[in-house]
Amino acid sequence: MSNPIFLALDIPHLEPAKALLSKVKAHIGGVKLGLEFFCAHGSHGVHEIAHMGLPIFLDLKFHDIPNTVAAAMQAIHVYQPAIVTVHASGGRAMMEDAKAAAAEGCKVVAVTTLTSLDANDLTATGVYGSAETQVMRLAELAHAAGLDGVVCSGHEVGMVRKAWRDGYFVVPGLRPNGGGTGDQKRVVTPRAARDNGASVLVIGRPISRAEDPTEAARAIEATL
Ligand code: C5P
16 A cells, blocks of 8 residues: 655745655655745746656636636646646535546545534534535535545544545544644544545654654554
8 A cells, every 4th residue: 555644845945845845755645735834936946846756736616607717727737747736615516627638547635624623613604514424415516526535624524424435535643653733632642643544644754743753653654
């Protein structure tokens, strides 16, 4: 089985990002480049990282009218991404057109509900009911639209996997054992997320901010 760890390369400068990647590349399965990286380093930056030989997850979270999203999908073929993201709240037609425009073999996954939104924030945007209900509703819509899967938290992935057996699920927000936030009960480890059905584990700071990133990545890999 291939390594499910995708390193979130949320690093503002390109050379340190490449240096980090060189150190950990033997222990990860791919690299996630987000909006911050793309806006800062553009096409050049993506190509520089892609030349290092690992699969690229382009996390640009597209959300626009179907025609625009489809055109953007076509424009990113040049990077040959393994995984790309769109917002499920863009609607069914947008997701269908995004999938149709994606390169063959590229996984198109939907963001359901940003974890930065709590129940009050959701209500303020006109979304009533719990965050879980909204995640499940949008996951169903993504499934119906023919996407490959969704992005979800380690707390939700088990529930989503039950409803969507062959889905491709991307899970961020993970913390290896002992890599504590104060609130240990809510921490999901990479291993637990994997056991609950995650296909891809997005891990950033537990590796990038570790004293020894190579060792941190190796240790996480070993738990899987
Ligand atoms: O927290 P960490 O540095 O491991 O985050 C890795 C990546 O996952 C970051 O790019 C972050 O934006 C993303 N993330 C997310 N949802 C969360 C937590 C993190 O999309 N709940």
